[in-house]
Amino acid sequence: MKFPESVLHAAPVIPVVVIEDAGTAVALARALVAGGVPAIEITLRTRAALDAVRAIASEVEGAIVGVGTVRTPQDLDAAEKAGARFAVSPGSTPTLLAAVRESALPWLPGAATASEAMLLAEHGFRYQKFFPAASAGGIAALRSLHGPLPEVRFCATGGIDAGNAREYLSSPNVACVGGSWLTPPGLIAARDWAAIERLAHAAAQLRV
Ligand SMILES: O=C(O)C(=O)C[C@H](O)[C@H](O)COP(=O)(O)O
Numbered sequence: 001m002k003f004p005e006s007v008l009h010a011a012p013v014i015p016v017v018v019i020e021d022a023g024t025a026v027a028l029a030r031a032l033v034a035g036g037v038p039a040i041e042i043t044l045r046t047r048a049a050l051d052a053v054r055a056i057a058s059e060v061e062g063a064i065v066g067v068g069t070v071r072t073p074q075d076l077d078a079a080e081k082a083g084a085r086f087a088v089s090p091g092s093t094p095t096l097l098a099a100v101r102e103s104a105l106p107w108l109p110g111a112a113t114a115s116e117a118m119l120l121a122e123h124g125f126r127y128q129k130f131f132p133a134a135s136a137g138g139i140a141a142l143r144s145l146h147g148p149l150p151e152v153r154f155c156a157t158g159g160i161d162a163g164n165a166r167e168y169l170s171s172p173n174v175a176c177v178g179g180s181w182l183t184p185p186g187l188i189a190a191r192d193w194a195a196i197e198r199l200a201h202a203a204a205q206l207r208v
Contacts, residue, residue, distance in 0.1 A: 035200025
């Protein structure tokens with residue numbers, strides 16, 4: 001299924017969120033939405049992740065909640081059942097590609113090299129996550145990929161923060177960036193939703 005541009009263009013940044021306590025999910029998502037960043041990726045790295053997705057999907061108006069760290073067909077299925085609107089993976093595998101074909105959930109697969117991006121494009125995935133962006137060559141790598149693969153658009157993620165996001169966004173093949181900097185664990189633990197809203201608000205202004 002085609003990945004919705006409405007998710008990639010909802011804001012310049014898709015926050016990548018690690019939730020330890022599902023009880024924080026609704027307030028956290030409301031802060032991000034209020035700051036102008038409505039598409040939110042909850043990583044499947046914690047046991048609380050799917051409960052957090054369920055809560056955001058049912059309670060937070062305006063949020064577009066997705067699931068990240070999708071590594072298996074089981075992850076994909078669990079994400080869809082929890083009410084996720086999209087799924088994101090750090091890479092791709094033949095098993096996942098087959099599962100995605102049978103699923104209604106839009107999928108943003110990860111690529112870090114020209115070969116990976118070409119293979120995904122061959123399978124019809126024009127939108128991809130460039131991960132791990134900074135260590136896979138950063139903005140220079142993205143600009144280099146744009147020449148031979150002009151139709152592919154990336155959500156660059158991994159090592160991006162408020163300081164370098166704008167530079168990534170200036171590359172013509174970068175649709176948006178992803179990152180964990182809007183939701184630092186310390187602010188979540190302190191339930192400092194006002195601070196998270198301020199970070200989201202600053203991120204929402206990053207469009208170049
Ligand atoms: O968990 C996943 O699904 C991932 O693919 C990794 C995350 O997207 C990055 O870890 C975010 O990177 P930072 O913004 O540098 O923290």
